[in-house]
Amino acid sequence: MQQRNTHIRSYVLRQGRVSNAQQRCYDSLMPRFGIPFSAQPLNLDDAFGRIAPKIL
Numbered sequence: 713m714q715q716r717n718t719h720i721r722s723y724v725l726r727q728g729r730v731s732n733a734q735q736r737c738y739d740s741l742m743p744r745f746g747i748p749f750s751a752q753p754l755n756l757d758d759a760f761g762r763i764a765p766k767i768l
Contacts, residue, residue, distance in 0.1 A: 730738075747759055757763050 747754065756766060
């Protein structure tokens, strides 16, 4: 028997897509639950309004 080379190569760029429902959720929930980006370190006590242990 002859062995076949079954390796498949794909050269298609696979890009993520955001559905309409995902975009609506992001737009409506980000202002409430999101933390805006800042180049400065995030003070978690201020961000969450309480002093609590930090666990990474």
